[in-house]
Amino acid sequence: METKQIKITDLNDQPLKDITVKVVGILNTSEIFKTDANGIAQVTTNRLIAPIQIIANNTLVKEAVFNFTTLPGTLKIPKNYNSNIPASTQAPTPKNTSVETPTITGVLNKSVLVVDEEGNPLPFVNITIGNRTGTATNDNGYATVEVESFTEQITVSFQADAKKYTINTLPETIVFETNSLEAVVITSKPKTNFLEKYGLYAVLGLGLLAVFAKTEKEPLKVTL
Incomplete structure (x- = not known):
């Protein structure tokens, strides 16, 4: 069983007593709860997805459509709510005026x-x-x-x-879905010293000169 509290007030935040909170069941198994003097009803049920009706002055508050999950903590309705008053009993509406329908907040x-x-x-x-x-x-x-x-x-x-x-x-x-990024490893070529890069060519060049450059007395000696 799950329990949730709802407080019902009028549009001026005054608590409304004896408002019916009905968890609709099949046949005669519906659960009925009433608000107390503070406008509070403790709704206990295991019908978490069953419709919940708010009934004021024996009239179903049609704008208040809930189940246990969406049942609010606080609900405001007009104090004398009655959406089914017969037209013959309503006071005549003056011409050129509009009638505001109270909204439930x-x-x-x-x-x-x-x-x-x-x-x-x-x-x-x-x-x-x-x-x-x-x-x-x-x-x-x-x-x-x-x-x-x-x-x-x-x-x-x-x-x-x-x-x-x-x-x-x-x-x-x-x-x-999370957009996770894979680890990226950034590498670079090792810096090459100028002498390391071109020294070998210089040595080879001197070797070739030693072969071809000869004097009349004795060959040029190059020590590597």
């Missing part, structure tokens, strides 16, 4: 591990949220990603590779 967080192709953790991998700085992985390759909506783009960058996700598509483990 909150902090959605998820833990992610970044490793190389051999499973070694990659520290200091940059994670950006939209156009702002997000976070980076720690020494063990872990990071906690926090976003404010399901549509925010999450970019995980390592070397020249960048992977893009949303909070719903962000995997628990991200694998990058």
